Amino acid sequence: MGDGCAPFKGRCFEGLELTMKSRSFIIGSAVALVAAALAGCAPKGGKTAKVDDARLVAGSPDGADWLSYGRTMDEQRFSPLTQVNDQTVGQLGLEWFSDLDTARGQEATPIVVDGVLYTTTAWSMVKAYDAATGKKLWEYDPKVPRAKLVDVCCDAVNRGVAVYKGRVYVGTLDGRLVALNADNGKVLWDKLTIPKGSHMAITGAPRIVKGKVLIGSAGAEYIVRGYLAAYDAETGKEAWRFYTVPGDPSKPFEGKHLEAAAKTWAPDAWKNGGGGTVWDSITYDPKTNLIYFGTANAEPWNPNARGGKGGDSLYTASIVAINADTGEYVWHFQQTPEDRWDYDSTQQIIAADLPINGKPTRVIMHAPKNGFFYILDAKTGKFLSGKPFAKLITWASGLDPVTGKPNILPEARYEQTGKPFMGWPGALGAHSWQPMSYSPKTGLVYIPANEVSQPYNAAPKGWKPGKVGFQIGLETSKLAMPADPNIRAAAAAATTGSLLAWDPIAGKARWRVEHTGPSNGGTLATAGNLVFQGTAGGEFRAYTADTGKQLWSFAAQSGIIAAPMTYSVKGVQYVAIMVGWGGVYDVAPGILAAKSGSVRNISRLMVFKLGGKAKLPAPPADAKRVLDPPPFTGTAAQADAGSVPYHASCNVCHGDAAIAGGLNPDLRHSAALGNPKLWQQIVHDGLLSQNGMVAWKDQYTPEQIENIRQYVIRRANEDKALEAKGK
Ligand code: CA
16 A cells, blocks of 8 residues: 555555455455545555546547546547548448357446456446457456346346546446456455345446546335435545435435425325436536436336325436535426336436527436437526427327426326326336437437337235335236237337437437337447447447438347447547347337347447458357247136236246246246246245346245246247247
């Protein structure tokens, strides 16, 4: 340990825990390290990744580095690099690639600093490479317990690291924030950021603001109370915590903003968490000195389960602005009041200068799940415009032109009508976490847009949350996809995705490229008049930014959901992307997967440059899986009964109507289907908990679990009959 650590000289902690594998020891050491830090002795960062505040704010004006999640602090994901451009992109070839040691969804945007590329993979693992050659420099595995998978809707994903003053920061699925030495990946500190035993999880990338690391968490379907927190970048000490929803009223409010928010909830609503988690977007704008973040849905989704009274449920489904120095509330704008559709507002927030009514204005732009594109005044949060970017919106007839408040349609309040409601968009969102980009050159925002519906139906009155898995207060078993080829074909036809070039000033699309299915990758815009995007069907593509003409594509062998990024080393421009299908909440069963085209997961980091000549190994042949279930020997009543818990809990991972999305096991093919004892051992007792399939004995009885088996057997036989007819 070096300067400023006199009290601990010779026996300081840097490197102490580094040889130790045990997580408990690491956490124990972290406590010691934080204690040491409080005494003025924080473990020092490395000699690489020397990124300070000035460098972060400048944002690499020449485009060589990609210093934070959205490249620049305004998160525009626009690169000034032009070597790869609309004239040269045809020569773009694979330069190097790295096979990843996990076959789950890859969502990270790599960071590049001074020729070193840092990225994360599924299970929150971190890897560092020589950005020009692909030589792996180090890797770090936080050893996330695999049973944590039950606490996330959409795979064991991670969206990337932050770097600052020789340190690399990662948020782990099990809720830790870990600081690594950027030179070698050794742990400097490791801090639990969520309540012990909480169902919260971290999938988002940390951001650095003025010496603090900011991170929130996911979990608004699992009875949690959302917050964003800031930690001292050097020591890991918590600097502030901003709760987004009110807590236990017998305790003091943690801020005036919560006193105001409490009036928009029923008194008992806090008992079911409240939600409003901060699981993705965090944008710092040095021009306003504000931090903007988006909040997730109100929970449980069904408002009847939020204390029996509807209300706006602040500050869920909102953008909140807080003071970057103090973490105190400044303004909020709620995009979806009284959310009951899982319309998270967590999508990436872009700050930009736009001419509004002819006047240069600092704004933030946002395309949340609810299907409207918003422009707000960055300083005040004033609503400037909101136009539908989704093709079909069934929950609101439009927004008030002055306040931006939605006009919610009565039929969308399904818990009040008592009737099912078909939501467009559904919970997948008209736009999800896949980052959009903004080109100041074209003035267009490039949105990975989805058209996916979802049926909503309130659970019977008296619904209470259970202990394991999703707790949203819906009952959708009767709305599952039927084994009717015509209905399936119609649903598949309506379920689409596109690359949408949106003119924010005009409030309309300039061009759109239709994709085969939804859930395609994030976008990158460059000064070379290009937009890059990967598709769920497994192609990495480049289009002209002004007109959307496809100029280039590369067969990536696996569906792409992550966003591309670009950087340069010694005058050579590279384009990098994480490849690996996953990350999908399987509400739109095999339809989504089947439409996408390529849903196998071959996880790789791929890096391209002009004239790159690397070749991928040939992909394994896709084996056609023929359904061969045991005969259905249960009763219709059993299978019907099994459909209810299936669609309350199992569908989140294994797909609506028991048709999986290509990543998690498709239970219609399960070897345990014909073995009731083994089925109980897996589902009731947790035999496969090390694979993420935890025990459900706290949620369901053996009889209910047997009913689920009968439901899946019946479903498998229905689909086998369809296959026999060639449908
Ligand atoms: Ca949500």
